[in-house]
Amino acid sequence: MIDDQNVIETLSELEAFLLAVESGSLGLNDVAGVALATxxxxxxxxxxVLDSQHQLLLGRWVSQDVYENGKELVRNGPSRVH
Incomplete structure (x- = not known):
């Protein structure tokens, strides 16, 4: 399921989304990874956001800028402590 209402427009929004996934505040079960995709x-x-079977649990559209410049953030995780 991809959330059509909320497009992630900035790297700080992407970081906040990743922190929410890591902290469990989105209520997702069996989270195994996060990836940028098309x-x-x-x-x-x-x-x-993928489960252990590589199935999509949650998706959020991102801007082209976030897609191009957020790969390291997704790969290495957010640097802020939650």
Missing amino acids: SNADGRPFVA
Whole structure:
């Protein structure tokens, strides 16, 4: 499921989203990873929260700038302490 209402426009918004995933405040179960990806349907970039079976638990659209510049943040995780 991808949330169409909230597009992540900045790296600080991406970091806040990653912290929310890590802290468990989104109420997701069996979170195994986070990745940046593009939609097969239309090529739009999004951040994907995946379970242990590599199934999409939650997705949020991201701006092209966040997609291009947020790869290290997703790969290494947020630097702020939650």
